[in-house]
């Protein structure tokens with residue numbers, strides 16, 4: 001079963017941590033909010049690291 005990271009932009013505080021840790025997966029958009037550019041842009045453990053590092057827990061896994 002595949003799973004993909006999703007960002008709740010209503011929670012994101014634009015700290016940029018997730019984009020630093022997993023830059024293949026997340027980027028800051030024109031409003032400086034994180035968005036997923038490629039759900040498999042980094043190894044899963046790197047994405048998990050980004051999820052765990054988000055200070056406002058704005059990122060979660062969506063099971064497909």
Ligand code: SF4
Nearest residue numbers: 012013015016018054
């Ligand atoms: S780590 Fe969390 S708060 Fe920081 S940019 Fe990413 S989603 Fe936003």
